[in-house]
Amino acid sequence: MVAKITTPKSIEAALNYNEKKVQKGNAVCLHAANYLKDAKEMNFYQKLSGFERLNSLNERATTKTLHVSLNFGPSEKLTENKLLQIASDYMQKIGFANQPYLVYKHEDAGHPHIHIVSTTIKQDGSRINTHNIGRNQSEKARKERKEIEQTYGLIKAERQQQLAKSAIKAVDIEKAIYGKSETKRSISNVVSAVFSQYKFTSLPEFNAALKQFNVIADRGKEEGRIYKNRGLVYRILDANGNKAGVPIKASSIGCKPILSNLEKKFTDNETAKESLKPFVKIKLDDCLSQSPATMKELMEHLKQKNIYTLLRQNAEGRLYGITFVDNQNKVVFNGSDLGKGYSAAALQSRLTAGTEKSQKQDETKGGGSGGSIQKEMVQQKQQDKTIPLTAKTESPLDVLLSTKEQYDNTPNSLLKKKRKKKKRNL
Template sequence: MVARINAGKSLRNALHYNENKVRQSAAVLIHSKNFAKDTGELKLTDKLGTLQHFAAQNERTKVNSVHISLNFDPSEKLDKETLQSIADSYMQKIGFGDQPYLVYNHSDASHPHIHIVTTNIKRNGKRIELHNIGKNQSEKARKQIEKDFNLIRADSKQRQQIYDIKPVNAEKVIYGKNAASGTKRAITNVLDSVLPKYKYTSLPELNAVLRQYNIIADQGSKESRIYKSGGLVYRVLNTAGDKVGVPIPASHIYNKPTLKHLEQNFQKNQVARRPHMQRVRNAIDYTLATKGRITIDQLQNYLQKERISLVIRQNAQGIIYGLTYVDHKTQSVFNGSDLGKPYNANQLQQRIQQIPIIQQQKPQLTNKDNISSTNDTTLSNTLKGAIDLVFEVEKETSPLAEFDERKKKKRKRLFH
């Protein structure tokens, strides 16, 4: 199970988001707690009125809306009663058991998930502290609930992407009924999975990920009104990579993934992605050292097996001018130049051209001690360097490395 908590300033927006899903037959209200009426009898005015009544007890606190989603593995089939029990258990464990809250079961993604709308203002006007609630109370609650309900553990996936995001089918969302709402829903599903997970530091890097799901974040041309006002729209792409359908302004999407919001992510991701650079370098070096003379398209295929997508940018003449690496295992995005000169478009193409061909036939050995040709030696050194690099990184991050260093220092002291 994966839990996400979003705090905001508008109870109305959080409630309307879920109520709109109900109207679109993409969600169902399955549970409510601490309301004056039973769930089936609640009208929109009852829901909003109760939440706002609690929030009104503390007008100094502007952040009074809490919107939670609990996400489950696609293989889990959870009935209504189980989802109700999970919601109650979670809310109790994070300190919201006495708050009014609404539980919606959503069916608009490839995995089962529920949304919970509540307020952090108590009946007596005191507020429930939200600082670090995700790391502390929520994380403890998640682990306990996984045990209590025998759910698939989120951390058992070893930081892999837990749920599959399906690429948007342009024809379905554009030419189906309710094209605008269908497009918005499809885009939102992708953004909800990509934006909080992947570590990108620019709009082109984000688009390197989004394009794989037939979505793009578009500022427009430099002369356009959108670009000049710092705006951003999201578009669906067809199989040819062309923008089609209705553009959806970022401000119209839940969580408002505007350019200003994304730029905050750019800053924080600069640091967050740094530990994962070496994995991508190692994968490239190892592939080039072991596969012989290959094309860049073949390199792309080999890296894909390591869950690294190589996004190639080329002009109308077919000349490659840029490379972006999307590591889906660590969910990190890098331009070639970010990894260092050997990994940018120009240098990488030169490296590919200079790699010797691996000999397919066994050489005729005339001297038992002399078993390597010049090319074999070159390749062997390259391969050894790549493998040494892998073990060097592992050693740096291994607790045994620190232990070995302590042993060396201790041994030195014994001989002084």
């Protein structure tokens, strides 16, 4: 069990995060501890008021929120009752047993995990110290945490951290291409890990997983000897995606990722992939709900969810396919395999429609202050184009104090009389 503890500035933000997951069907609120009503009987504002009542007792405190996530191994099958028991034991050990807290079970990842939201303000208005709580109180209760792991038969945190550290490392191109031995070692490490860990059902899908680590499986040209003999070599890709370095034969790599063995993998992975499809779709839907304006923006959102996106384009640069590599669940899907709405064409159409809709909404806004301000700015720009530069830059005060000649008629009464010059007789 791995615990991650954060202390958001706003209790409303932490609650909102979990409640939105519930609305989307990606989470469920399992329990409301130390509340007068059951979690299912309360709406968002009733849950929030339970925290705000205590928070109002301490105006000086700046940190009043505790947000915990307890993460378990992907292979662990935990019932809701067991999750609640673990949550209760954990909150007791970090000193929050008597605090109101909500327990949410999230279902949008490949591993079981729960989120717990609570307040740090107690009934008497005092605050529970959360400074370094993740390191001090939780690690101080290390013995008790180990007991929880032992009691519930959980995978130990140290083991989960070791698995996280064993993540595949991309080939260092600059080092790998100088020499055959270094190239083979770098390629073998990546290929062996992807071959054994990822679920793919075709050579392009296998390559989609490899490419993010700067490696590609190459059959050569169709008229070539390697292709005709069902051979396969592995090569390094440079920063521009071009093949570089010495090609390595598939048969020389320890896990024997030759074409015939890959084809067996394709068949075996057909059924194994199906169970992971919903997890990938949930992540995609979550990213699309953030209304990305471009494909690049969508890819950035997916990257944050540990999904690598590969776009397939023809020689003219036209997009004709898209592949998603979920590195958390170690599975590869073509967009069209997830459903019609996830194909390259459908996603591109959706992004374009969203952008056009947003632009039309901005253009049609005229009733609000924002729309009127935009209209005034456009009108002002049009006026500026027709006004001469001198008239546009002079202020009324400049005009009044100007030394330019005035051609207006001046009343006689205001004109100064000229003195007549006397003629001198010479």
